[in-house]
Amino acid sequence: MKLGYFPGCSLLGSARELEESLMLVAKKAGMELTTIPDWNCCGSTAAHNLNHLLSVSLPARILALADKAGMKEVLVPCSACYNRLAMAQYELLENPDLKKEVSEIIEMDFEGTAKLLNVVEGMEKIFGEDSVLKVEKPFEHKVACYYGCLLVRPAKVLKFDRPEDPQSMDRLMKKIGADPIDWPDKVECCGAGLSVSRTDLVAKLSGKILESAVKRGAEAIIVACPMCHSNLDMRRENIEKAAGKKYSIPVLYLTEAIGLALGLSEKELGLHRHLVPVVFPIREKKAEPEKAESAEESAGAVEE
Amino acid sequence: MEGHPEDQDQSLMSRVREGTGESAYKCYQCGKCSAGCPLALEMDYPPSQILRMIQLGLPGLEEKALGSLSIWLCLACETCVARCPKEVDLPKIMDFLRQESLRRGLTHPTAKNIIKFHRAFLDPVKYTGRAFEVGLIADYKARNPISAFQDVLIAPKMFFKGKLSLAPHMIKGRGEIGRIFERAMKKESKK
Numbered sequence: 322m323k324l325g326y327f328p329g330c331s332l333l334g335s336a337r338e339l340e341e342s343l344m345l346v347a348k349k350a351g352m353e354l355t356t357i358p359d360w361n362c363c364g365s366t367a368a369h370n371l372n373h374l375l376s377v378s379l380p381a382r383i384l385a386l387a388d389k390a391g392m393k394e395v396l397v398p399c400s401a402c403y404n405r406l407a408m409a410q411y412e413l414l415e416n417p418d419l420k421k422e423v424s425e426i427i428e429m430d431f432e433g434t435a436k437l438l439n440v441v442e443g444m445e446k447i448f449g450e451d452s453v454l455k456v457e458k459p460f461e462h463k464v465a466c467y468y469g470c471l472l473v474r475p476a477k478v479l480k481f482d483r484p485e486d487p488q489s490m491d492r493l494m495k496k497i498g499a500d501p502i503d504w505p506d507k508v509e510c511c512g513a514g515l516s517v518s519r520t521d522l523v524a525k526l527s528g529k530i531l532e533s534a535v536k537r538g539a540e541a542i543i544v545a546c547p548m549c550h551s552n553l554d555m556r557r558e559n560i561e562k563a564a565g566k567k568y569s570i571p572v573l574y575l576t577e578a579i580g581l582a583l584g585l586s587e588k589e590l591g592l593h594r595h596l597v598p599v600v601f602p603i604r605e606k607k608a609e610p611e612k613a614e615s616a617e618e619s620a621g622a623v624e625e
Numbered sequence: 626m627e628g629h630p631e632d633q634d635q636s637l638m639s640r641v642r643e644g645t646g647e648s649a650y651k652c653y654q655c656g657k658c659s660a661g662c663p664l665a666l667e668m669d670y671p672p673s674q675i676l677r678m679i680q681l682g683l684p685g686l687e688e689k690a691l692g693s694l695s696i697w698l699c700l701a702c703e704t705c706v707a708r709c710p711k712e713v714d715l716p717k718i719m720d721f722l723r724q725e726s727l728r729r730g731l732t733h734p735t736a737k738n739i740i741k742f743h744r745a746f747l748d749p750v751k752y753t754g755r756a757f758e759v760g761l762i763a764d765y766k767a768r769n770p771i772s773a774f775q776d777v778l779i780a781p782k783m784f785f786k787g788k789l790s791l792a793p794h795m796i797k798g799r800g801e802i803g804r805i806f807e808r809a810m811k812k813e814s815k816k
Contacts, residue, residue, distance in 0.1 A: 330756035335788045359797045361754040366701065367743035370723050373644075375809035379750070382798075382805065426808045428801055474703035484707050510663045510702035517765060518742035520775065522698070526663055555779060555788075594786040596779075 324443070325392030325435060326354035327383060329402035329547075330362050335555070336399065336547035338591025342576035343398055343440070345585055350447045350454050354396060357387050363405040366514035377419065378426045380409035385429040398440040398576075400546035401513070404471035404479070407437050411478045439472055439481060440545045440576065441489045448493065448579060457584035459498025462601055464541050464578070465534035466490040466501050469549040470510045484508065490575055494543060497582035501543075506533045511552040520556070524563035527552045531560060531568050540601050542572045550574060554597050571599040637679050637687040637725070644721045644816065649679040651711045658705035658715055668695035669733075672705055672715055675722070691726040697736035724813065741768040751806045754796030759789055 332340040347354055360383055369376035383406060387395050397403040410433045413420045424431045438446070448454050468487050476484040485508060491501040509530055512523030531553060534542050544550050553560075554572045561567055572595070580590040592599045642648050652673070659671035670678070670693050678690040690696070699719040706714050726732050732740060745764040749757040762780070766773050783789050796802070 330794075331758070333755075333794060334758045334790045335783065337787060359754075361796055361798065361802055362750040362756045364750065365746065365756065367746035369701065369720055370697075370743050371727070371740075371747070372809050372813050373720060373724065374813050375747075375806065376720075378805045378809055379802075382801065422812075426805055426812075428804070470700075470702035470704065474707050476707065508704075510700050510704065512663075513700055513702070515698075515700065515739065517762070517772075517776070518739045519698075522664065522667060555783070558779070594788055596782060596786065 322350075322352045322446070324352060324354055324438070324446070325387050325390065325395035326356045327360055327387070327395055327397045327402060327406070328356065329397065329399035331399055331401075331547040331551075335551055338594045339398055339440075339547060339550070339574045339576060341589070341591040342574060342580045342585075343443070345589060346444070346454075346576055346580050346583065347447055349583060349585070350452055352447050355390070355392070357383060357392070357395065358390060360386060363402045365401055365405065369405070370514075374423070374426065376405070377409045377412060378423050380406045381413060381423045381431050381433075382427045382429065384410055384433050384435060385427060385431050387435040388432045389429070392435050394436045394438055396438045396440070396443040398443065400439060400469060400471040401548050403437060403439045407479055408475075410437065439479075440574075441472065441493070442481065444493055444575060444579060445489065448496070454583055456497055456582045458582055460494070460578050460582040461498050462500070462540040463538050464494050464499045464501050464543050465504055465537070465539035466494060466507060466543045466575075467530065467534070467549060467553075468507050469544070469546045470508060470513070471548075472545055473508055490543060490545065493575060493579065497579055499543075499578065502534075502537050502539050504533055504537050504539075506530050511549050513548045513552070516548070516552055516556065520559050521563070523552050523556060524559040527556060528560040528564045531570060532564065535568060535570055539570065541578070541599075542570060543575050543578055544572055545575055554595050557597050569597070569600075571595065571597050571601070573599065636682045637690065638682050640725065641679060641718055641721055644725075645714065645717045647714045647718055649676050649713070649718070651713050652676045652680065653711065655710060657708050657710065658713075661704045661708050662699075663702060663704065664698045664700060668698050669693050670695050672699070672719075676713070676715070676718070679718075688731060691722060691729060691731040692733055694733040694735050696722045696726060697733060697739045724816075728814065728816070738769050738772070741765060744768070747806075749793055751803060752799065753793045754799050754802045755794045757790075757793040759791055760793055 364379035473484045494501045512526040659665045659673045665671040678686040701716045
């Protein structure tokens with residue numbers, strides 16, 4: 322199996338563990354990911370805030386390069402990049418005048434034939450019905466699947482899952498033995514692009530999401546997007562300061578949770594890169610007899 | 626003149642229609658967008674009121690909409706358009722209003738930092754082809770000295786977790802990217 326691949330800038334830096342875990346799971350499944358040659362930044366929130374043509378042209382170059390490389394399907398693990406690429410592709414295919422103008426700007430013919438896959442769709446392919454992958458260590462935790470905004474909206478363009486109560490990640494989590502909770506904040510916004518310029522607002526919005534997941538008994542939040550991860554994980558101190566309380570709930574990329582269930586190690590999946598340690602409350606019945614003592618100790622520590 | 630009433634003048638209403646293909650007249654002010662907007666409470670005017678200002682097109686109101694903080698707080702999370710019974714593409718209109726506000730020099734004073742951040746994000750993209758997180762933060766702090774001490778505690782943590790790459794990635798097509806920026810800037814400024 323082969324797929325085209327667009328990593329996006331954050332996977333080279335703050336979201337390295339998303340790439341590390343995705344690559345390992347893909348390799349285990351025998352899926353070959355071919356990176357789009359000489360790819361550029363999609364322009365992200367900044368471009369569409371300041372300059373419409375730029376926000377379409379930057380993704381158009383990426384899509385044209387994918388077409389040139391003969392890629393039929395391209396996996397775009399970052400939800401923000403996925404959204405920008407899909408929006409640009411939709412707009413350009415709808416509007417022939419814009420397509421002509423943008424082809425001139427990027428000095429390439431834009432066809433836009435490659436089908437874009439987000440990370441959940443990618444994992445459905447890699448870890449689907451006929452997958453060779455076997456669950457070795459069931460991920461037996463109560464999880465809150467947090468989809469965020471960019472993965473499901475606008476539905477007209479992305480045509481992925483249900484925009485208000487998506488289920489695809491929940492299904493993948495059930496498959497690895499997790500127990501996904503029903504909760505109302507699956508597609509709420511974490512504050513995304515205002516993370517640096519208005520950290521106060523991001524702390525408020527992300528805090529509401531953490532509180533909602535914790536209140537309903539989740540032991541981990543499962544995300545698909547580097548922006549959601551950085552706001553819920555890296556911004557944890559800001560959230561706690563704004564909320565006036567502590568939250569210990571870890572935030573995992575779905576690729577990391579699947580990797581753990583497939584028997585891959587925490588280290589190779591990049592879990593040590595999180596700012597919030599990935600530890601779970603240990604339930605007594607799960608503790609193996611010889612480890613019962615240490616399990617009780619850590620359970621005590623979590624209760625504090 | 627024939628056609629849509631919005632097409633007959635240079636009001637903000639017709640500029641929006643020209644720039645986005647969206648008509649603010651579609652909105653019947655149900656308020657669903659403002660109810661679902663995650664930041665409506667932080668805005669000076671909730672999203673439905675911004676649309677109302679465009680609909681009315683009275684003297685002063687257009688400038689108020691373009692000078693609002695709301696248009697810069699909008700996260701483009703697309704919740705409003707997902708729930709709008711008339712499918713008004715408000716995020717698209719917000720993008721247009723931001724750019725129009727820059728063109729007319731009407732940006733809200735409190736939005737300056739948000740704009741500085743967007744510009745700091747795009748600069749390394751223009752010269753290297755990709756975003757560069759370390760450079761972005763340094764650049765933003767240089768543009769906005771008040772923020773110098775913000776995040777100083779998180780940066781070393783990120784570094785030791787291997788989350789910061791210290792050198793920017795240079796792509797081969799830097800020349801193309803530079804030209805894409807130049808052309809897009811030139812064309813948009815003329816609109």
